Amino acid sequence: MNLVTNNKWIGQRTIRPDGMDKVTGRAQFAADTTMPGQIWGKVLRSPHPHARIRGIDTSKAEKLPGVKAVVTSKDIVDFPIEKGAVMLGIQDMRWMCRNVMARDKALFPGHPVAAVAATTEAIAAEACKLIEVDYEVLPWSIEIDDAIKPDAPILHEFNKFDGKPSNIAGRLEHKKGDIAEGFKKADIVIERTFTTRPVHQGYIEPHACLISVAPDGKTTIWSSSQGQFMVRAMTAYLTGIPQSDIRAIPAEIGGGFGGKTIVYLEPLATLLAKKSGRPVKMVMTREEVMRATGPTSGSKSTVKIGATKDGKIVAAHGTFYLQAGAFPGSPIRGAAGCSFTPYDIPNLLSEGFDVCSNRSKVAAYRAPGAPIGAYAVECVMDEVAERLKMDPLDFRLKNAAKEGTKAAHGPVFPRIGYIETVEAAKNSPHYAAPLGDGHGRPRGRGVASGFWFNAGGESSAQVNITEDGNVVVTTGHPDIGGSRAGIANICAELLGIDYRRVSVIIGDTQTVGFSNLTGGSRVLFASSMVVTQSTEKIIQTLRERAAKIWEIDPEAVKWENGAAHPVSPNAGQFEPLTLQELAEKAPAMGGPIGAGVQLNTQGADGGFGTHVCDVEVDVDLGIARVIRYTAVQDVGRAIHPGYVEGQLQGGVAQGIGWALNEEYIYTREGKVDNPGFLDYRMPVCSDLPMIDCIMVEIPNPKHPQGVKGVGEVPLVPVMAAVANAIYNALGKRFYALPMSPPKVLEVLEAPTREAAE
Amino acid sequence: MAKVHVTTTINGEPMEFLCEPSDTMLDALRGPLALTGSKEGCASGDCGACSITVDDRLVCSCLMLAVESQDHEIRTIEGLANGEHLHPLQQKFLEMAALQCGICTSGMLVASDALLRKNPDPSEEEVRFWLAGNLCRCTGYDKIVRAVMETAAEMRAQ
Numbered sequence A: 001m002n003l004v005t006n007n008k009w010i011g012q013r014t015i016r017p018d019g020m021d022k023v024t025g026r027a028q029f030a031a032d033t034t035m036p037g038q039i040w041g042k043v044l045r046s047p048h049p050h051a052r053i054r055g056i057d058t059s060k061a062e063k064l065p066g067v068k069a070v071v072t073s074k075d076i077v078d079f080p081i082e083k084g085a086v087m088l089g090i091q092d093m094r095w096m097c098r099n100v101m102a103r104d105k106a107l108f109p110g111h112p113v114a115a116v117a118a119t120t121e122a123i124a125a126e127a128c129k130l131i132e133v134d135y136e137v138l139p140w141s142i143e144i145d146d147a148i149k150p151d152a153p154i155l156h157e158f159n160k161f162d163g164k165p166s167n168i169a170g171r172l173e174h175k176k177g178d179i180a181e182g183f184k185k186a187d188i189v190i191e192r193t194f195t196t197r198p199v200h201q202g203y204i205e206p207h208a209c210l211i212s213v214a215p216d217g218k219t220t221i222w223s224s225s226q227g228q229f230m231v232r233a234m235t236a237y238l239t240g241i242p243q244s245d246i247r248a249i250p251a252e253i254g255g256g257f258g259g260k261t262i263v264y265l266e267p268l269a270t271l272l273a274k275k276s277g278r279p280v281k282m283v284m285t286r287e288e289v290m291r292a293t294g295p296t297s298g299s300k301s302t303v304k305i306g307a308t309k310d311g312k313i314v315a316a317h318g319t320f321y322l323q324a325g326a327f328p329g330s331p332i333r334g335a336a337g338c339s340f341t342p343y344d345i346p347n348l349l350s351e352g353f354d355v356c357s358n359r360s361k362v363a364a365y366r367a368p369g370a371p372i373g374a375y376a377v378e379c380v381m382d383e384v385a386e387r388l389k390m391d392p393l394d395f396r397l398k399n400a401a402k403e404g405t406k407a408a409h410g411p412v413f414p415r416i417g418y419i420e421t422v423e424a425a426k427n428s429p430h431y432a433a434p435l436g437d438g439h440g441r442p443r444g445r446g447v448a449s450g451f452w453f454n455a456g457g458e459s460s461a462q463v464n465i466t467e468d469g470n471v472v473v474t475t476g477h478p479d480i481g482g483s484r485a486g487i488a489n490i491c492a493e494l495l496g497i498d499y500r501r502v503s504v505i506i507g508d509t510q511t512v513g514f515s516n517l518t519g520g521s522r523v524l525f526a527s528s529m530v531v532t533q534s535t536e537k538i539i540q541t542l543r544e545r546a547a548k549i550w551e552i553d554p555e556a557v558k559w560e561n562g563a564a565h566p567v568s569p570n571a572g573q574f575e576p577l578t579l580q581e582l583a584e585k586a587p588a589m590g591g592p593i594g595a596g597v598q599l600n601t602q603g604a605d606g607g608f609g610t611h612v613c614d615v616e617v618d619v620d621l622g623i624a625r626v627i628r629y630t631a632v633q634d635v636g637r638a639i640h641p642g643y644v645e646g647q648l649q650g651g652v653a654q655g656i657g658w659a660l661n662e663e664y665i666y667t668r669e670g671k672v673d674n675p676g677f678l679d680y681r682m683p684v685c686s687d688l689p690m691i692d693c694i695m696v697e698i699p700n701p702k703h704p705q706g707v708k709g710v711g712e713v714p715l716v717p718v719m720a721a722v723a724n725a726i727y728n729a730l731g732k733r734f735y736a737l738p739m740s741p742p743k744v745l746e747v748l749e750a751p752t753r754e755a756a757e
Numbered sequence B: 001m002a003k004v005h006v007t008t009t010i011n012g013e014p015m016e017f018l019c020e021p022s023d024t025m026l027d028a029l030r031g032p033l034a035l036t037g038s039k040e041g042c043a044s045g046d047c048g049a050c051s052i053t054v055d056d057r058l059v060c061s062c063l064m065l066a067v068e069s070q071d072h073e074i075r076t077i078e079g080l081a082n083g084e085h086l087h088p089l090q091q092k093f094l095e096m097a098a099l100q101c102g103i104c105t106s107g108m109l110v111a112s113d114a115l116l117r118k119n120p121d122p123s124e125e126e127v128r129f130w131l132a133g134n135l136c137r138c139t140g141y142d143k144i145v146r147a148v149m150e151t152a153a154e155m156r157a158q
C-alpha cells in the first residue's frame, strides 16, 4: 500500500469514510433495522408463466389471526396502457405498476399477485397460502425464437409490430454510410450468430425495506436501492402519496450492479403500512430475488464484418435481439450502440430488437446490453483478424476510433483513450509472456475491447464546515463501491486538509437536493462536480472572512494548505488563518460556513477498455479455467486507485461467470430451475486468478479532476476475451454462452467446426 | 408455540435468549440478540455472509439451529475487534480496499480469521479454497486474497 505522507489526496489509497463500520459489522443495511411495532410483509407470487387473473379472494387470509393488512393490484395506482407512456427516468409507470403487482394477467412465475402483512413472517407466509386466485392458464414463451414466431402467445395485445400484435416491443437502429456498398469493397466477410442466456446481477444482499406511514400519510422508507430519490418518486407514483410526504432514507447497499434501480417491495410495503397503521418490513428470499428481480437479457445476435486484405474494416452489420421479460425495455441501446463503437467503421448498421417473453422483467446490469453486443462483435473481430493473419490487437489498432471519429450512435469523439488501452495491452507483461505449459491441458490467449457511454445527470451536494473546523459533505447518491472515499479525497485536496477531517454522508430525500441514481458509471463524475463547486464556494467564503479580519481586499487572500494567507507581502503581513480558526470565529464573522450546489452535470466521456485473458482447458472434464487476466482501461483520473482497480476486478469476475457458468435454466413448466446460489453458479474465490489492472489515465477535459466513469466498462469485453482465449486453446469456437463443462465437452466431441455452430 | 430458552456464550459473554425450535442461529443473532453484523444472503449455506465460529469451527449460521448453540462458544464479526483495536485483518481490509459494498465483509473476515487460526501461513491456493464458501460479487476476490495473505505475513512477523 502507498504510504500517505504528503497532504495531497487525489490518487491516494486513503481509508474510506464508511470502512470502519463495514469491517466491524456496524454498518446498517436495509434488513438490519427494526422499528417499534413492526410487522412483516410477504408476497404471494404467480406459479404460472402466463395466466389471466379472473379473480382474487383474500377473505380467508384476512381472517387469519395476526394478519393486519392485505393488498392486491386494486390498491396500486393504475396507469392505463391507452393513456400513453408515463416516464420516470427511463421507466414507464404503465409497466412498473404492473410489474410490482400483476393486474389482469400474471406474466411470469414469481409475478406478485397479492401481499400480506402480519405480526410474524410465518403468519404472513401462511396467509399467502389462504389467498385464492382464479387463474386461466395461458400458453407462454420464454425463448426469443419462440416469442417471435408468428403464432406465439402474445403477452400484450396492444403492442403492434409491422401492424400485427407482436412480442417485439421496439426496434432501434444506428446507421452510418451504406452497408451494401461497403460490403462490396470487402475482401473477406464473416458472419456469425451468437446466443447468450439471461444472467443475474447477483448482489449478495437481497432486496429489503422497512416502511412506516403515519395516519396523515407522512411516510418513512428505509431501503436498499441505487437511488433514494428513485424510490421516493416511484413509491409516490404507485401509491398516490405526494413525494413531499415521503422520506426515503438510503440504507447501506449490499451490491446492485443496476439491479436495484427500480422498486419491487417499497410500494407494497407502503400500502401495507398505510392499511395496517404499523411499520412493515419486507425482505426477499434469495429464491424470490432470482425469480422476480433482474436479471439481464438473454440474447440472439448476428454480426457480419467485412474487411479488406490490408486489414481495414469497410462494413459491418449487427442485429441484436434481446429478451425484455414481461414488459418492454431490454437494453438494446447498449447492445446496438456500444458494440461497434471502439472502431472507425465507414459503413455500419446496428439494429436492436426488444422482445417480450414470459420471464421476469429485465433490470439494468452493468453497462446494460453492451457486454451482449461486445461478445458477438469481438468474437467476429477475432475471426477476421485470424483470417487476415493479423495480431488481434494490431487489427484493432488499425481500425481504432480516435479523436474526430464519428460514432454510429451520434457523437464525434473528442480526445479518447481507446488506442492507449490497446497499446497498453500489447505492451503489458501479460501479452509478452509465454502461455506456459498446461501439462496436457491446452492453453490459449484471447483479447477483446469494450465501450460504455458513461453518464452525467442530476447531482446535489452540500458541504458544511463544523464549529470545530472539520468538514461534512452530504451527497445524494448511495455509495455502492467506495464513492465516499473518492469524494473525501477530492474535498480534502481542495481544502488542503487531511482527508480524515472530511466526513461523507449520503443524505436522505428530504435533506439534500435531487440526485439521480447510482448507475451508468456516473456517481463520482457527477458528485465530484457538485462537491468541487460547493467547496470552491466555501473557499471563497473563507477568503472573505480572512480579508474582513485582516481588513484587506478578499482578492488579496489566497487559500493554501488548509489556511488563508495574504497573496504576497504587499497585501500585508499576517499570520495564516486556518480552517479551524475561521470556523471558531464564524459566529462573529458572518455566521455558519456552508454551501450547496445542484447541477445537471454534462460532459461525461465514454469509457474504453481492452482485456487480455489466458485460459486452460481440461479436455476430459470440459472445464475451462481462467489462469491469467489483465484488464486495461482508460479511467480518466483515478481519484482512489484502490477502488478503481476494485471496479475493474469485480467487473471481470462477473464477466468470467457470465462466460463460463452463469445462466438461468428453465423447467419444462417455464419456471426458473436454479433459483439459488448452489445451482446458479457465480464464480467463487477458487475459480479465479488474481486480476491485473492497467489504468490508463487520459483526463476528461470537461471534469475538474479529469474523472471518467469506470464501473461498467470492465464487464463489457470479458465474455469475448474468454471465448477468444478458448478458441485459441482448442481451435474450436463457441457461439453460445455459457461455455460450461457440458457445452465444452459437446463441442470438443463434435467432429467438425460446423457442428460447433 | 412455546419458545425455547437457550444459554450460550457469544463473543466471550454469557448470553440467554428465547427462540422458536425451528429458528436458525442467524435468526437468533439478527433477531433477539440484535447482532446484525452477520448477514443473510441466501439462507442455504451457499454465500458465507452469515459465517460465525462455533467452538472455533467455521459455520454458516443459517444452517445451524439456534438451539444448537446451547453451551457452546459462538464468535461473530462483532467479536473480532478488541474494543478500539481492530483485528489485523480488519485493518488490512481497510488499507487494501478489500471491500466494496461491504455486505460480504463480515463473513469474509470471520472466515479469514478462522483460517489464520488454523494455518498462519496459507498459500494463495489455500486462501482461495478456504474462502470458496464466501461469495463476493463486487471485488473479484483479488484484494481480499491479497489482504489475507499480507495480514498472515504481518502476524507471523510479530
Ligand code: FES
Binding pocket: B039, B040, B041, B042, B043, B044, B045, B046, B047, B048, B049, B050, B051, B060, B061, B062, B063
Ligand atoms: S446466508 Fe448463510 S450461507 Fe448465505
Ligand code: FES
Binding pocket: A204, A254, A255, B099, B100, B101, B102, B103, B104, B105, B135, B136, B137, B138, B139
Ligand atoms: S464487497 Fe460487495 S459482495 Fe463483497
